[in-house]
Amino acid sequence: MASDHTRSAILAAAERLYADRGFGDVTLRDIVAEAGVNLAAVNYHFGSKDELIAELFVTRSIATNRERLRELKAAEEQGGGRAPIEVILRALVGPTLRGCLGPENQRSTAARFMIRASIESVPPIRRIKNREIDHLRKFAGAMRRSLPNRSDVDIYWGLNFALAMAHHTIRESERLTKLSEGKCDLDDVEDVVARVVSVATMALTAGRVEAKAPSKVAAR
Amino acid sequence: MASDHTRSAILAAAERLYADRGFGDVTLRDIVAEAGVNLAAVNYHFGSKDELIAELFVTRSIATNRERLRELKAAEEQGGGRAPIEVILRALVGPTLRGCLGPENQRSTAARFMIRASIESVPPIRRIKNREIDHLRKFAGAMRRSLPNRSDVDIYWGLNFALAMAHHTIRESERLTKLSEGKCDLDDVEDVVARVVSVATMALTAGRVEAKAPSKVAAR
DNA sequence: GATAGTTTCATACAACTGTTTGAATTGCAA
DNA sequence: TTGCAATTCAAACAGTTGTATGAAACTATC
Numbered sequence: 001m002a003s004d005h006t007r008s009a010i011l012a013a014a015e016r017l018y019a020d021r022g023f024g025d026v027t028l029r030d031i032v033a034e035a036g037v038n039l040a041a042v043n044y045h046f047g048s049k050d051e052l053i054a055e056l057f058v059t060r061s062i063a064t065n066r067e068r069l070r071e072l073k074a075a076e077e078q079g080g081g082r083a084p085i086e087v088i089l090r091a092l093v094g095p096t097l098r099g100c101l102g103p104e105n106q107r108s109t110a111a112r113f114m115i116r117a118s119i120e121s122v123p124p125i126r127r128i129k130n131r132e133i134d135h136l137r138k139f140a141g142a143m144r145r146s147l148p149n150r151s152d153v154d155i156y157w158g159l160n161f162a163l164a165m166a167h168h169t170i171r172e173s174e175r176l177t178k179l180s181e182g183k184c185d186l187d188d189v190e191d192v193v194a195r196v197v198s199v200a201t202m203a204l205t206a207g208r209v210e211a212k213a214p215s216k217v218a219a220r
Numbered sequence: 221m222a223s224d225h226t227r228s229a230i231l232a233a234a235e236r237l238y239a240d241r242g243f244g245d246v247t248l249r250d251i252v253a254e255a256g257v258n259l260a261a262v263n264y265h266f267g268s269k270d271e272l273i274a275e276l277f278v279t280r281s282i283a284t285n286r287e288r289l290r291e292l293k294a295a296e297e298q299g300g301g302r303a304p305i306e307v308i309l310r311a312l313v314g315p316t317l318r319g320c321l322g323p324e325n326q327r328s329t330a331a332r333f334m335i336r337a338s339i340e341s342v343p344p345i346r347r348i349k350n351r352e353i354d355h356l357r358k359f360a361g362a363m364r365r366s367l368p369n370r371s372d373v374d375i376y377w378g379l380n381f382a383l384a385m386a387h388h389t390i391r392e393s394e395r396l397t398k399l400s401e402g403k404c405d406l407d408d409v410e411d412v413v414a415r416v417v418s419v420a421t422m423a424l425t426a427g428r429v430e431a432k433a434p435s436k437v438a439a440r
Numbered sequence: 441g442a443t444a445g446t447t448t449c450a451t452a453c454a455a456c457t458g459t460t461t462g463a464a465t466t467g468c469a470a
Numbered sequence: 471t472t473g474c475a476a477t478t479c480a481a482a483c484a485g486t487t488g489t490a491t492g493a494a495a496c497t498a499t500c
Contacts, residue, residue, distance in 0.1 A: 006477080024343065028458065038479050043459060045477095119341065123244065133399055140399070156400035160392070161385050161419055168384030179353055179360070180376035199381055202426055203419040226447080248488065258449050263489060265447095 007045045009035040012109075015056055019112035023053070023122045050124040057125050060099070060114055065135055067095040072142055085146045085204055089197045092139050092159075093166035097196070100170045103187045118171045136163075147204060154204065162200035169196070227265045229255040232329075235276055239332035243273070243342045270344040277345045280319070280334055285355055287315040292362055305366045305424055309417045312359050312379075313386040317416070320390045323407045338391045356383075367424060374424065382420035389416070 013035035017026045028049055032039050046052040071091035075083035100114050117125050136159065143155050150158075169176065173186050186192060233255035237246045248269055252259050266272040291311035295303035320334050337345050356379065363375050370378075389396065393406050406412060 027456080029456090038477095039458090040460080040479070041477085049458060121339065121341070130395070133395065136399055153400070153403050156396065156404050157415055159399075160389060160396050160404070161416075163392075164384045164388030165381050168388055169380060172380070172383075175350070175353065176376065176380050179356055179379075180373070183373050184376050184380070195377055196381075199419065199423040202422045206422055206426075247486080249486095258447095259488095260450090260490080261448070269488060 006035075006037050006041050009037055010042060010045065010052065011056060014052055015113045016109050018053070018056070019109050019116055022116055023120050053122060054124040054128060056113065057117055057128055060110055061128060061132075064095045064099055065132075068092060068135075069138065071095070072139065076142060076145075082145050083142060085143065086197055086201050088139065088142050088146055089162050089200045089204075090193060093162055093196050093200075094193050096166055097170065097193050098189050101173065101186055101189045101192060115170055115173070118167060143204070150204065158200060158204035161203050162196065165196045165199060226255075226257050226261050229257055230262060230265065230272070231276060234272055235333045236329050238273075238276070239329050239336055242336055243340050273342060274344040274348060276333065277337055277348055280330055281348065281352075284315045284319050285352075288312060288355075289358065291315070292359065296362060296365075302365050303362060305363060306417055306421050308359065308362050308366055309382050309420045309424075310413060313382055313416050313420075314413050316386050317390065317413050318409050321393065321406055321409045321412060335390055335393070338387060363424070370424065378420060378424035381423050382416065385416045385419060 010031060014026075014031045017030055017034055028042050029039060032042060042049065042052060046055065068091055071094065072083070072088060075087040075091060079087075100111050100118070102111065121129075140155055140159055143159060144150075144152065147155065169186075169192060176184050177186060230251060234246075234251045237250055237254055248262050249259060252262060262269065262272060266275065288311055291314065292303070292308060295307040295311060299307075320331050320338070322331065341349075360375055360379055363379060364370075364372070367375065389406075389412060396404050397406060
């Protein structure tokens with residue numbers, strides 16, 4: 001083990017470069033140059049390039065998921081096993097949004113890395129995301145307990161839409177800023193969280209709005 | 221020009237292979253082998269690999285966007301310049317969802333290609349997506365006319381959330397099926413459209429649901 | 441049917457990539 | 471200090487990739 005200096009230098013350099021330039025444009029040679037270590041050190045310490053990327057992503061994922069579960073558990077304990085749906089949703093999307101958004105100039109390397117991972121989604125990262133299902137099931141369970149009258153199908157759709165709004169907002173934050181000409185303030189993370197939670201809550205609690213049949217409109 | 225046989229054979233083979241195996245795993249040599257043409261034909265007819273991918277994506281995008289605008293225009297004309305917000309949202313997300321979802325066994329190559337493009341998002345495709353803003357602005361305009369009392373910020377957030385739900389559902393359709401153990405029926409496209417439109421409509425019309433402050437819950 | 445322009449082809453190119461190797465160096469324990 | 475394992479290093483490896491080349495085959499026009 002020793003000092004692990006090389007190992008952490010590689011992790012730091014890789015995270016920074018991937019965050020700045022994306023996975024497609026950064027080679028192992030770029031990383032070791034930035035870290036000031038030898039090329040072979042990557043394979044010595046991590047086994048392969050993919051395992052290096054996986055370790056970067058797993059580290060951040062675990063932190064986010066831990067925070068999610070902490071908030072969820074606290075909410076359910078306080079409510080005697082049933083938490084209000086807004087609080088559950090806040091526990092679901094809050095940590096992710098807080099970890100990725102915020103004032104751009106002071107956005108951490110980790111945050112920018114996670115945004116990049118959300119945009120590019122290379123194989124090692126996709127593999128990890130696929131293991132996230134058990135984690136999501138815990139939220140589905142909490143939502144079911146919170147809304148016992150709601151069907152499973154509606155619960156899953158609500159969960160899906162909540163994640164959709166959070167992740168899409170992160171991934172397309174730049175485009176939303178441009179589209180809205182800066183009117184949508186993505187630096188105000190708590191406002192974003194509140195908007196996502198609010199809409200997801202409505203999706204899960206409101207009666208279905210009957211959408212007008214498009215027959216006449218769509219007709220030629 | 222001649223028969224264009226080689227050109228279209230390349231396009232068809234590329235679309236099929238990319239749809240099945242993803243952009244990362246398919247080389248030009250795979251494509252020309254599948255198409256039964258010479259390797260140099262790709263650069264002769266398309267200039268480069270990226271331009272080939274771009275052409276594939278642009279073709280499908282244009283078709284979707286045309287359909288979107290057709291539905292939007294029809295709706296606004298029928299309503300004398302103002303269309304109901306549900307109909308606008310349906311014009312926004314309907315064509316995309318219909319183009320990508322539907323019974324898996326009979327899903328077209330084009331549909332599977334677009335799903336792949338949504339998941340992997342390779343540089344030439346990202347470049348094209350970035351040019352989509354003007355197109356989205358037309359929908360923002362229609363939404364503003366439909367909901368004149370709503371602030372611009374709310375309009376943009378509603379637009380953002382509508383796209384979020386549609387695109388995320390496409391991209392993560394497999395995961396949603398697995399998570400819900402098949403309970404969420406993604407083959408019933410019109411039901412998916414109705415759900416997305418319904419939630420987006422609520423997001424745009426309902427008063428803001430005041431989410432509970434998380435202070436106590438989140439506290440250590 | 442000769443010719444000019446287009447298209448196809450086999451092949452080579454040139455560069456880059458992640459990974460491996462084996463020797464050199466370092467750090468620690470006996 | 472000696473010995474042993476962990477670490478670092480320069481160098482090469484092996485394979486793949488997109489692209490370029492120049493000759494050959496084809497097509498249509500006059």
